[in-house]
Amino acid sequence: MARRFGPHLALDNVSLRLEPGESFGLLGANGAGKTTFIRLLTGFLAASSGSVEVDGLCPTRDPRRVQARMGYVPETPRLYPELRVRHLMLTSPSPTRTRARLFEVWTRPSMSGLIRWIPTGQAC
Numbered sequence: 001m002a003r004r005f006g007p008h009l010a011l012d013n014v015s016l017r018l019e020p021g022e023s024f025g026l027l028g029a030n031g032a033g034k035t036t037f038i039r040l041l042t043g044f045l046a047a048s049s050g051s052v053e054v055d056g057l058c059p060t061r062d063p064r065r066v067q068a069r070m071g072y073v074p075e076t077p078r079l080y081p082e083l084r085v086r087h088l089m090l091t092s093p094s095p096t097r098t099r100a101r102l103f104e105v106w107t108r109p110s111m112s113g114l115i116r117w118i119p120t121g122q123a124c
Contacts, residue, residue: 001013001015001040001049001050001051001052002013002014002047002048003036003047003048004048010036011033011036011037011040014050015034016038017112020047023071026038038072040059040065041054041059042062042066042067042070043058043059043060043062043063043066044063046060054066054069054070055069
């Protein structure tokens with residue numbers, strides 16, 4: 001998949017495959033294409049060439065269903081700096097399933113005391 005903005009090639013020959021249950025993070029300098037990649041995955045942009053598919057769905061044709069399958073934690077919280085990971089995750093599109101999974105993770109001895117205190121801008 002590739003994305004151009006006029007003559008500028010923002011992403012070239014990008015390919016990513018995740019198996020069920022896997023997650024990934026994007027790291028790179030400013031202007032490296034991270035935001036463009038996320039916009040392509042979520043249907044806010046269309047690829048200039050190639051295709052984008054998320055769980056068998058096309059993001060530009062069915063963005064809401066694609067977005068419901070994703071989670072996103074920005075490096076810097078944009079709206080509420082005091083918002084914690086716990087509260088951000090509880091605003092999920094599927095709160096019942098998310099709450100059950102979060103309870104499972106939060107009750108692990110290694111996590112239970114940690115997640116309550118991590119600001120969203122410092123953890124994903």
